[in-house]
Amino acid sequence: MLLHPIATLVFGLVSQFVLTNAVFSDEAYKVDWQLQNIGKYKCIISNNDTSKLIVFSDFNDEEETLVSYVNSQDGNIMSRFVLPYKILDVMRSSDKEAFVVRTEKNEFETFDLNLGFPVTTSRLEEVFISSCNCVQQNENVKIEGNTLGILDVKTKLPLFQMPLPEGFQEVVFLETDNVNSLKLSIALTGLRYSYYEIKFNISDTQEPEWERDESLADVVDYVIIDIKDHSMDEIEREMSVEETMDNVLDAYMFRVTTDWNRLRDLLRRNKYNPGKALMEVFNIRKNDDSEKIELARTQNLNFGLSKLLIVATRNSKINAIDLDNRGQTAWSIDSNLQDILSVELIGKTNKLLIISKMGDFEIYESTSELLSPTLNSKGSLITRREIAAAHRLDDSDYFYLEFADGSEKEIVSFGSVEQKLPNADIYITDHDEKAISGHTIGKNNELGEASKITPQKTWKITLKSNERIVAFAARNSEPQVGSLGTILGSREVLYKYFYPNLASYVVINEDTGDMVVNLIDTITGELLYTQKHKHEKDGVDFDLPINILFGEHWFIYSYFSVKPVPEQKLTVVELYESLEPNERKSDASASYNPINGIFNKPEILTKSYIFPEVIKHMILSNTKYDITTRSLIVELQNGQITYIPKVVLNARRKNESEMTADDKKEFMASQYIPTVRINDHFVITHYRDLITNTKSKMISVPTNLESTSIVCQIGHDIFCTRITPSGPFDFMSPSFEKGKLIGTIIAMVIICYFLRPSVASKKLKSIWLVRE
Numbered sequence: 001m002l003l004h005p006i007a008t009l010v011f012g013l014v015s016q017f018v019l020t021n022a023v024f025s026d027e028a029y030k031v032d033w034q035l036q037n038i039g040k041y042k043c044i045i046s047n048n049d050t051s052k053l054i055v056f057s058d059f060n061d062e063e064e065t066l067v068s069y070v071n072s073q074d075g076n077i078m079s080r081f082v083l084p085y086k087i088l089d090v091m092r093s094s095d096k097e098a099f100v101v102r103t104e105k106n107e108f109e110t111f112d113l114n115l116g117f118p119v120t121t122s123r124l125e126e127v128f129i130s131s132c133n134c135v136q137q138n139e140n141v142k143i144e145g146n147t148l149g150i151l152d153v154k155t156k157l158p159l160f161q162m163p164l165p166e167g168f169q170e171v172v173f174l175e176t177d178n179v180n181s182l183k184l185s186i187a188l189t190g191l192r193y194s195y196y197e198i199k200f201n202i203s204d205t206q207e208p209e210w211e212r213d214e215s216l217a218d219v220v221d222y223v224i225i226d227i228k229d230h231s232m233d234e235i236e237r238e239m240s241v242e243e244t245m246d247n248v249l250d251a252y253m254f255r256v257t258t259d260w261n262r263l264r265d266l267l268r269r270n271k272y273n274p275g276k277a278l279m280e281v282f283n284i285r286k287n288d289d290s291e292k293i294e295l296a297r298t299q300n301l302n303f304g305l306s307k308l309l310i311v312a313t314r315n316s317k318i319n320a321i322d323l324d325n326r327g328q329t330a331w332s333i334d335s336n337l338q339d340i341l342s343v344e345l346i347g348k349t350n351k352l353l354i355i356s357k358m359g360d361f362e363i364y365e366s367t368s369e370l371l372s373p374t375l376n377s378k379g380s381l382i383t384r385r386e387i388a389a390a391h392r393l394d395d396s397d398y399f400y401l402e403f404a405d406g407s408e409k410e411i412v413s414f415g416s417v418e419q420k421l422p423n424a425d426i427y428i429t430d431h432d433e434k435a436i437s438g439h440t441i442g443k444n445n446e447l448g449e450a451s452k453i454t455p456q457k458t459w460k461i462t463l464k465s466n467e468r469i470v471a472f473a474a475r476n477s478e479p480q481v482g483s484l485g486t487i488l489g490s491r492e493v494l495y496k497y498f499y500p501n502l503a504s505y506v507v508i509n510e511d512t513g514d515m516v517v518n519l520i521d522t523i524t525g526e527l528l529y530t531q532k533h534k535h536e537k538d539g540v541d542f543d544l545p546i547n548i549l550f551g552e553h554w555f556i557y558s559y560f561s562v563k564p565v566p567e568q569k570l571t572v573v574e575l576y577e578s579l580e581p582n583e584r585k586s587d588a589s590a591s592y593n594p595i596n597g598i599f600n601k602p603e604i605l606t607k608s609y610i611f612p613e614v615i616k617h618m619i620l621s622n623t624k625y626d627i628t629t630r631s632l633i634v635e636l637q638n639g640q641i642t643y644i645p646k647v648v649l650n651a652r653r654k655n656e657s658e659m660t661a662d663d664k665k666e667f668m669a670s671q672y673i674p675t676v677r678i679n680d681h682f683v684i685t686h687y688r689d690l691i692t693n694t695k696s697k698m699i700s701v702p703t704n705l706e707s708t709s710i711v712c713q714i715g716h717d718i719f720c721t722r723i724t725p726s727g728p729f730d731f732m733s734p735s736f737e738k739g740k741l742i743g744t745i746i747a748m749v750i751i752c753y754f755l756r757p758s759v760a761s762k763k764l765k766s767i768w769l770v771r772e
Contacts, residue, residue: 032721033326034688036077037217038068039716041193043090043132044173044185045099047113052078053173053185053195054099054113056090057217059716060693065101066716067116072183075195075210080691081116083109092131102128134174141174150200153178160200167192190334191215191315215332218314219714221343223352224701227306227324227369300324303731304624304704308369309712309720312343312354318364323710323720331372337362342390346397351376353414355399357386361414379415383452393428394477396421400428400455411441411453427594428455429503429522433468436461436505438525459525466511471548471557474503474522479552480626486652489665492581496553497602499586501594502528504555504573508542515540517548517557519573519602523594529604531573539563545637547618551630556649558615558634568611570676574651575602605651609676613638616692621709621725622700628707631725635698639690641713642683645725648676684711684721691716705730 039057042065046053052069059066065083070076087101093110098119100110108128110119134141140151146168150160159178165188172193173185184196192215194208238258245251270276300306308330309321316337320330337356344353352364352373359381366373386404393400393411398421401410409430426441439455463469477500485493501522508515513535519528533540539562540546548557554574561569577585577600585600592599614637621631621643631643653672654663663669696715703710703722707730712720724731 032684032686033719034690035216035321035327035718036080036691037716037718038070038077038080038212038214039066039217040191040214041172041185041187042087045090045092045131046072046173046175046183048096050175050183052114054116056087056101058086062086066691067111069116072195072197073209075212079116080689082691089128089130090132091128099131100128134171138174138176140178141176143171148184150176150178150182160198162198162206165194190317191217215313215315215317216311216319216718217716219311219718220314220340220695222309222311222697222699222714223343223345224699225308225310225320225345225350225369226304227301227308229301230368297324302704303708304702305708305710305722307701307710309714309718310343310352311714311718312340314340316340318343318352318354320369321718322370323712327718327720330370333364333372335362336378341387344392355387355390355414357404359384359387363415377415381412381414381452383410393421393426400430402430408454409439411455427458427501427523429474431469431472431505433470434463436469436472436503436520436525438522458523461520461525463507464509467507467509469505470508470542470546471506472503473505473548473550473555475500475550475555477501481552482625482627487667488581489660489662489669490581494579494581495577495584495586497575497577498553499598499602502550502575504548504550504557506546506548506557506559508540508546510542513539513542515546515559517571517573519555519575521594521598524597526597528598528601529573531571531606533559533561537563538569541566544614545616547615549618549620549632551620551646552626554646554651556618556632558611558618560614568614569608570611570615570649571606571608572649572651573604573606575604577603579603579605607649607651607653607672608674609649610674611676612678613640617696617698619698619700621711621723622702623709624702624704624706628709628724628726631723633684633698633700633711633723635690635692635696635713639685639688639692640683641685641690641698641711641719642678643723643725644676644682684723685719688719690719707731 038055039059041055041057043056044053051072053072055068055070057066057068058064059082063086065085065087066080067083068080069078071078083101085103085105087103089102091100091102092098092113093100096113098110098113100108102108111117112119140153140156142149142151143164146164148162148164148171149158151157152159160182165186167189169187169189171184172187173183173195175183180200182196182198182200184198186194186196188194191213193212195210196206196208198206238255242251242254245254266277266280270280297306306322306324309323311319311321312335313319316335317332318335319332322328322330335354337354337360339357340354341357342353342355344355345351346353346363350366350369350373352366354362354364360378361380362378363376364373365376385407387401388404389402391400391402392398398411398413401412403409421441428439428441430437430439437460438458440458441453441455479498479500481498483496484498485495487493499521502519503522504517504519506515506517515533515538517531517533519530520526521528538559541560541562544560546557546559548555553576554572556570556572558568558570561567577583615634616637617635619633621628621633630646632646632649633641633643635641647668650670653670656671659669659671690713692713692715696713698711698713701710701712705728707724707726707728708722709725710720711723712718
């Protein structure tokens with residue numbers, strides 16, 4: 001029978017003409033972006049060929065100095081580096097090949113003018129003459145009122161004059177040949193800077209070559225706002241109207257009328273062209289760039305990728321940054337508050353709460369996320385004390401305040417309250433460098449405007465005088481649990497330890513050089529587990545960052561040790577109900593009083609790994625349901641950001657010689673290799689060099705796509721991108737050829753329809769043993 005060859009031929013022809021191309025495109029440099037900042041300009045000098053401007057600015061609360069090389073043609077940053085000290089003045093050397101900086105200790109350091117490399121550390125051999133005070137040092141430059149003038153060297157008559165722009169503050173850079181050219185940089189209000197290159201005898205109009213906005217250089221706090229899809233607002237309004245109708249017939253007629261009006265408007269928009277109307281209904285768009293951009297924008301809105309990053313800066317500016325539009329500013333407002341401490345959303349509304357360090361606050365409100373908000377109300381707390389930190393209590397609109405003078409903590413509300421405290425006992429864990437304490441709030445505590453509650457202290461752990469806490473991490477009280485246990489290769493289960501009230505912290509002893517990691521119960525303060533790193537064995541370097549974070553049933557901490565050899569280490573500690581498979585000690589149906597303590601302590605597995613770079617900071621990736629593989633997002637000391645899948649840092653990994661046949665059957669099982677390498681594909685900053693300060697924060701924001709998380713680094717620079725730790729398994733690119741896929745399916749259905757009688761006949765003959 002020729003059935004099989006014919007079917008093969010037909011399927012082959014179909015595959016040639018209806019080939020589906022469902023691949024994912026590389027989104028590098030498309031969804032990631034960086035806002036590079038310099039900060040407040042302290043001094044500017046030029047290099048030999050004047051193609052670069054060298055800008056000096058204070059960094060890290062004016063304790064260090066940032067040196068930036070800027071292209072004088074377009075204002076783009078070419079390179080930057082940080083000097084670990086504050087400079088007072090700068091001089092360009094007499095040979096114009098180097099620049100010399102004077103530090104607070106009146107010491108001098110010399111650097112190559114073109115490349116920025118250190119030349120010598122010896123003391124200055126020539127008389128130091130500042131190159132920063134450009135206006136004061138040039139007697140032929142005059143600023144009178146809103147006019148800048150250049151005088152002739154010989155006659156002292158006006159050679160050139162230009163009106164200064166609105167918002168002028170000072171001249172930060174000026175170079176002129178006192179004949180026919182001028183190079184000028186002006187500081188404007190709001191940390192804005194303009195650069196001019198002017199020829200006296202060519203044009204009377206003075207437009208800047210470029211401008212830079214440095215208002216985002218010092219971010220003090222942030223909040224993420226989801227951009228909502230308002231396309232269904234009208235339908236939701238109509239449905240709410242229907243629900244208020246008592247008569248079913250009236251509600252039905254109302255729906256028919258609104259649907260008819262919607263159909264009529266659709267036809268009018270498309271000039272009664274059925275084809276265009278159907279294209280709009282099925283969202284079939286043309287292939288021009290504007291339509292593609294609009295389609296991508298709509299998809300990102302539905303996928304939860306469209307968000308606003310609201311940042312508050314030290315200079316009292318509130319900016320909304322569109323994460324889906326490569327960091328473009330959606331709106332910007334100036335707050336009336338000084339020393340902004342925190343920015344928060346009130347409830348699930350569009351109200352924005354701004355809090356200052358002295359307890360003053362402002363509430364802004366907007367009808368849409370993309371519209372600039374207006375001041376709704378303002379006020380201040382009754383107690384006028386400097387606030388050190390304001391922590392939000394769960395999802396409520398109440399805040400736990402810590403004061404700079406160390407006085408008793410308070411729980412307050414700032415004006416409007418949308419989300420109240422739950423009617424249950426609330427436990428709070430607080431810590432500083434010298435102590436950890438637990439507090440509680442009883443039930444039925446209601447707060448009015450500007451009122452307060454003082455929480456009751458329940459326990460306290462005080463450290464010795466030579467000890468201090470350098471890292472602290474608490475477990476999420478309501479974690480999203482993907483699975484109750486780890487399935488072994490033998491099909492048995494190792495049950496995870498899910499007691500929610502846990503915290504881990506790192507203590508260092510500056511006298512002995514020892515480091516101790518503790519795990520405690522945050523309700524009672526009971527010590528559950530401790531791990532000590534002796535100075536004689538590990539030699540932990542306290543000058544380098546020490547980090548800790550808490551995951552589902554594990555915590556990971558990082559430190560740099562100098563013994564036996566200098567290396568960065570990562571240690572994972574996993575908590576289980578029992579290390580015996582299929583043994584579960586907790587009862588999900590029973591209720592426990594956490595005040596009585598934990599009746600079943602966790603059993604521990606731990607393993608250490610070596611990492612090739614110094615880790616500056618690390619966080620966990622967050623997704624909507626936490627089904628995606630969790631990853632450690634780490635910021636490296638070299639300015640790069642990468643991530644490490646948690647499955648790599650597994651406390652249950654064994655040496656290959658110790659692995660049994662069942663161990664090798666386990667999902668994603670691998671032998672224990674102490675070194676964790678950096679995967680180049682996981683370096684999410686690519687070629688970018690981030691400048692971060694001591695107050696920089698790294699966040700991971702979930703989206704509607706379970707596979708995707710938005711990662712942002714917020715500090716001196718602002719950088720954002722998307723990561724897919726388990727791959728983009730739930731997202732197809734816009735170029736996915738669904739037409740060809742549908743055509744393939746239809747062709748398959750038709751072929752199966754015509755081949756079905758032949759297959760049925762063949763089965764019948766085989767039953768009756770009929771030879772063909």
